[in-house]
Amino acid sequence: MFSQGTTHLGTSFKQYFEIVPALTEDLKREAYRIRHSVYCEDLKYEPLRPDQLESDEYDAYALHLLIHSVKYDIFIGCVRVIIPPTDDPDWLLPFEKICAHALNRSIIDPTKLPRKQIAEISRLAVISSFRRRKGEATNPINLSEEDFNHNPVPRFPYIPLGLYYGAIELARLHDIEVFFILTEERLANHFNKLGMQIEFIGAPLKHRGLRFPSMVNINKTIHNIRPVIYPLYQTIAQDVRTGLINKN
Numbered sequence: 001m002f003s004q005g006t007t008h009l010g011t012s013f014k015q016y017f018e019i020v021p022a023l024t025e026d027l028k029r030e031a032y033r034i035r036h037s038v039y040c041e042d043l044k045y046e047p048l049r050p051d052q053l054e055s056d057e058y059d060a061y062a063l064h065l066l067i068h069s070v071k072y073d074i075f076i077g078c079v080r081v082i083i084p085p086t087d088d089p090d091w092l093l094p095f096e097k098i099c100a101h102a103l104n105r106s107i108i109d110p111t112k113l114p115r116k117q118i119a120e121i122s123r124l125a126v127i128s129s130f131r132r133r134k135g136e137a138t139n140p141i142n143l144s145e146e147d148f149n150h151n152p153v154p155r156f157p158y159i160p161l162g163l164y165y166g167a168i169e170l171a172r173l174h175d176i177e178v179f180f181i182l183t184e185e186r187l188a189n190h191f192n193k194l195g196m197q198i199e200f201i202g203a204p205l206k207h208r209g210l211r212f213p214s215m216v217n218i219n220k221t222i223h224n225i226r227p228v229i230y231p232l233y234q235t236i237a238q239d240v241r242t243g244l245i246n247k248n
Contacts, residue, residue, distance in 0.1 A: 009098075009228065013158050016071060017142040019166040019239035022064035022078070024067055026100070031052060031064045031078035031123075038125035045208050056124075058082050058094060063238070065166045069157060077126035079163040081171050081179065083215045084115045093120040096178050101164030103202040108215060110180065117177040121167050161194065161229075162236055169237040172218050173244070179218065182211040 022028045032053035039045045040054050061079040069076045084091050096110055103109075110118060171179055181198070188198040197220060202213040225233050 001124075008231055009156065009158075012156070013162065013232055013235050014070075016069065017158055017162055018064045018068040018070060019162055019236050019243070020068050020075070021170065021240060022066050023243070023244035027066060028059070028064055030075045031046045031080070032059075034066075034075060034078045034127055035123055035125050037127055038152035039123070041210075042128055043183055054123075060123060062083060063164060063170050065170060067126075067162050068168070076130045077124075077159055077163055079124040079167050080122060081129050081167050081174075081176070082120045082122060083174065083176065084118065086116050089115065091115075093118070093180065094122060095120055095182050095213055098182065098207055099205060100201055102205045103213055107199075107201045113178065117175065119171050119174075119176045119179045121164075121171075121179050124160070124167075126163075130159060151165075153188055157190075157194075157231075161232065164191070164196065165233050165236040166240055168216070168218055168221060169233075169240045172222070173240070175216055178215055180213065182207060183214050184209060185212060188212065188214060195221070195224055197221050197224060 020027065022031050032055045035054035036046075036049060036052045040048050044176060046054055059080065061084065062082045064080045066075045067077040068074070082093055083210070084093060095109070167179070180201075183198060185204070188196075188200070191198055196216065198210045198214045198216055201215050204210050204212050
């Protein structure tokens, strides 16, 4: 798919984007604003809010990330990592409620895992002006077959990979071993071509389209990142760590 002659993806990423942990209330509001733009206004998955901020009860248990456009000096995307509280064994992640009857618990049973070692990635969103490719107006992020052609750099999917790798690093730093996600088959297949290793763990269900309950083993994914892509992960991971250090 990619050759060793490909432009250094980490360097290219930094020319255009920056990953920012949303550690302050103002930065979290930026994430909620993006979510409202995508999930409420564009896709109409959620009702419009008077304050134009989309948030729910899970945000109190979530770590949030933003992606910043260096050229335009605006935040263009976001994602959150929901971590269950360890003091409430009956507290369920969103996908555990939605997928209760769809999970194949012979593959993995979230209820039998230490709650402090699992998380869920959700509310990944990119503003419309940065995902306007053919057929993508009705998706919250942009990733397509054209990202896997023979000239990958101009179309390389920096934004969705930046958000996913940022979420993976943020989860890793909080000792999360497995994260769960509801995903489209098409999107999972595209990410898997990039070494993400999203594994389906149950039957598909209708939730904003057809979605599969899925999991990602964080250490396995990091270990199996393709060599040409690994500099990108390193760059994004450094952004996450720097953001956390600067806050502290």
